Amino acid sequence: MDLCWHRRDLRVTDNRMLAGRNALPVFVLDEAVLEHAAPPRVAFMLDALESLREAYRERGGNLLIERGDPSAVVPTLAAEFGVDTVVWNHDYSGLARERDEAVRAALDERGINHEQYHDAVIHEPGSITTTDGDPYSVFTYFGKKWLDRDKPDPVSAPESVSDPDDPGGIPALSDLGFEAPEGSVPDAGPDAAENRLETFCDGPIRRYEEDRDYPSRGGTSRLSVDLKFGTVGIRRVYAATENAKAEAGSKEERGSVEEFQSQLAWREFYTQVLYYHPNVVTKNYKTYDGEIEWRTDEEGFDAWTEGKTGYPIVDAGMRQLREESWMHNRVRMLVAAFLTKDLLVDWREGYDWFRKHLVDHDTGNDTGGWQWAASTGTDAQPYFRIFNPMTQGERYDPDAEYIREYVPELREVDPKTIHAWHDLDDEARPDVGYPAPIVDHAIRREVAIETFERARGEE
Template identity: 80%
Template sequence: MDLHWHRRDLRVTDNRALAACDDALPAFVFDETVLEHASPPRVAFMLDALESLREEYRGRGGDLLVQRGDPSSAIPDLAAEFDADRVVWNHDYSGLARERDEAVRAALDDRGIDHEAFHDAVLHEPGSILTNDGDPYSVFTYFGRKWLDREKPDTVSAPESVSNPGESGEIPALSDLGFEEPEGSIPEAGTAAAENRLEEFCDGPIHRYEDDRDFPSKGCTSRLSTDLKFGTVGIRRVYEATENAKTEAESEEEGDSVEEFQSQLAWREFYTQVLYYHPNVVTENYKTYDGGIEWRTDEEGLRAWKDGETGYPIVDAGMRQLREESYMHNRLRMIVASFLTKDLLTDWREGYDWFRERLVDHDTGNDNGGWQWAASTGTDAQPYFRIFNPMTQGERYDPDAEYIREYVPELRGVDPETIHSWDELDEQERPDVEYPAPIVEHAARREAAISTFERARGS
């Protein structure tokens, strides 16, 4: 019998470490160190996913062992208690996760317990796609081309046998772990819910993805980011479904649209590789500026940004969606990040920390990569002189202000033309609604941001 240690792979099917077990005894340990970096939305989703996982195991005649403590002692103790032949798990790639896993390996070695780890959360593990000189890529384009050309691994089956440990332990409530209920809603968790989202996306929206993905009111994103974060669906299963969707495409354009979505999966793995080789990017700029960036300290501006009260409608809509749904459309993530780092010249780490606290799908590699891209401090980042105009972005990607008016109810009775010219209106011209004037002038802040980055470069 093998002890399978679940972490970010909360599913039974298409789980490489679990599939390698002849007879699996599954376990999950609530790690206090990991919980210190968690947040209410993510923990709430995880608990729901664990309940769903337990039910699936019970339906197969087994159960999920649940404990709370330090994995470096809990995992060896469980392996010894149940006389496991070995312990298996799937790799995680952040610096914190790798330190934890190394401590567990050392503890298992000390007690003479065999162990094996598998690459499961990515299609191509870090180090498998490198430059011709053998170095990790720092530019996505070349990484992405190789990623798309590589043969992808097949899905794997569920284990044939699952053990029932008897007394399996209770899955705690959110409050038991020291968390309050999340302010925003949480998507349904578990593999069945993930499969429903995947099927719904591949039945239609994926064939419009290339054209519609940047328009938040069109609902043309997969909403699978939380499932991939927690592993309630396997990445091989997702890729398989997209390949099936490609064969069902009715035109070259629809096929290209599927490949555009697949390239987003490649971005995910690109940022995973960046994090793997440069774990310090969580707190440090990937790209150094000799003069240092003179970030502003603007508590009022930061608070207005968090509350969705900047007076820039598309920015505020994105921040309010985050508050209501613990989620934000990807185009909006770029817009609000640009506004914080360029219009407010606030350190990207403030935004990253807020997203980490509020997003149910927060993923260290993806979110850090996105924030450093917007801040012009990351690998393959947005050039510092290309700064999103929030009004232009709103007019281009939400022309009828459908998204804006959904999340900014003060503007529901205001016509799109007025909304998209909000920054140009004086007090007398604005409708009598409880919505603020812009807190900064974009044109002036754009010039200030460029000057700041040029000083940092020593230009």
């Protein structure tokens, strides 16, 4: 029997550490991890643990739930149950690796065998490198190699599962000291994840390339939360996309599936960036000769968090985040650009807000997205290419459907007026309780460019 330590792999099927084992599964509620967590993610995680426990019960076993420091809990359990080996799947952030190192050391000290597997990604960090063996710092070649490589099939389920006498209870959110999440949280667990995967692969994936940028079309998979918590296996996701490709009726549809697969490669690209540069969480990946002079703008930051900047697409996104603990990708790019360029607020403040509110917050993807928008990242947006929130809104939400869904004040306002909000003078702007723009984009754009040029020493 092996002690199988679940972390961000909350499923029984297509789980590398479990394949073919006689498993004694455990989940440890780790105070150090909870310190960095936030209500939407903890709520999702607790529901996912219920589903995981149920899945084990269906196999005649149960999931042990423990609380404490894994470097104390895991070796103690291993000794108590006399297991052969302790197994877990790798996690790639700096904090997770420190924790795992401490557990490894504690197990070594007690002479307990342990093994680790790469599970959360298809191609683990270090397996796709330049010809010199260095990690890639731009996506293009990484992505091409990632797509060209053979992909592993989903792995088998455990052979058997133990049913310990005292498996421990799954706490409520409040027992862990968290408030209820402000926004809704998606259904958690393997069935919900499989449902999202199948629904997406049955149709939207074939139009993904066209639809993915239009937030009102619901054209994306919504699998980010499942990939974050591992309620679905990445090999299973890839296999489903390959089936969709085989069933695609045209070159365009096949291209759409490949576009989706390439997003999975982006996720693994950012995972390897985080693996090799754990400090991207707090430090700019790309440095300029001088410091970027970020501003302190409490009022602007508050307006941004509340969805009251007077830029409708930005506000719709920020309100979607608070309502659904999730935001559409194109809009994430726009709100991040608005904060870091129009308001010149440090990306770390935006990242922190996202970390607290996103149910799918993933350290690699979140820092990757923020640093891209702030022009400090790996494949960073050049500092002089600054999104115009009005034209972007008009282009990707022409009928203002998305905007009107999340900004009720604008529901009765026609799309043309909404997209011209910035250009209207105060008398022409309908009095619907929605604010005038808090900054003038044209001016702020110039200020941002000058600020970045100063940081580059070009003034």
